Amino acid sequence: MNLVTTWTTLKESDSANLVLCVDFTETGRAEAGFPDLLAKMDYDGTFWHVSPPAVAPGADIDGAAYVRSWFEPLKASGRKVHAVMGYCIGAVYAAELVKLLEEEQGEAPRLILFDPEPTSLENIYFQFGKVFGILSSILNEEDVAETREAMDRPLQQEGVTVEGYATQLYAKFRDVGHRAFDRAGLDPEYSEEMWGTFSAFLSFLTYADHLDPWEGWQRATAVSSSNPRNGLNGLRASGRDAVVAEELRFDKGHDVLLTDDEIARAVTKLLER
Incomplete structure (x- = not known):
């Protein structure tokens, strides 16, 4: 790569x-x-x-x-x-x-x-939560519930790694976010730019664990x-x-x-x- x-x-x-x-x-x-x-x-x-x-x-x-x-x-x-x-x-x-x-x-x-x-897992949770909060205005109740579950559930399980947690969050929020962007009629180019920034941020948090x-x-x-x-x-x-x-x-x-x-x-x- x-x-x-x-x-x-x-x-x-x-x-x-x-x-x-x-x-x-x-x-x-x-x-x-x-x-x-x-x-x-x-x-x-x-x-x-x-x-x-x-x-x-x-x-x-x-x-x-x-x-x-x-x-x-x-x-x-x-x-x-x-x-x-x-x-x-x-x-x-x-x-x-x-x-x-x-x-x-x-x-x-x-x-x-x-x-x-x-x-750490807690740090990923906290930082992701801040980004999640910024975008929450365009999310519906189902979007919020799905994302919250993806944030909370792994922290209650054993053996979850920082990279595994971040990967799950990224996949879930990209899915939820795309639905929200489509509903809001946001420009696809802006959407991809936003996901590029978001993925870079999560990677910055993740690869430090290595x-x-x-x-x-x-x-x-x-x-x-x-x-x-x-x-x-x-x-x-x-x-x-x-x-x-x-x-x-x-x-x-x-x-x-x-x-x-x-x-x-x-x-x-x-x-x-």
Whole structure:
């Protein structure tokens, strides 16, 4: 399968410093993203943001091949990467990219993570629920009931994997969504564009489960919010203590972690080290 990943320029600079940003924002989420952070930062560098391939969960690939498609354009660019930043589940991929880049350029880029956490069934459920909520206005009662059952039933069963769960959700919601779009008379081209974004988002959540970020995170600086369920706070609450090289804790919400002035200044200092 030919996976196509592109890197979008968020900020251009004549500086040799290239910083990669790993996050998924195309679903119109409420949380701030890396463009919000850069607007508050005073750092002379070029920033690229990943646009992952639109591949559906359950495709015949694994997490290593998925991330390799991100790495190949970087390798082809000939640019040396100064730092990699990852938000939430993007932190899993950020650690994998640092490992690949270290092999390529002989030294590891700095790794900065914002509320890092692995993917999980609960995370898929929560994130899918937000997308489901956005489209609920064009769904009828039968659509909603079918989708809710597909969301809830697997969580009550044993042996359900992240990939299996995401694949089921994608298949069910595509079926339900097509019916809803037909009723609403929406343009087929818009429909396919929306499904491309949705499949890319679910894959972003899914293939992180194929990767092991724990060793890579040991060299990272983590920027933690005060939200008890997010990032390292949530991991500790569940009994798992992820080890990072350094943790900067802020009394800020998870949703504003990438748009806070104090955090922007702290990240600028990290990149200037």
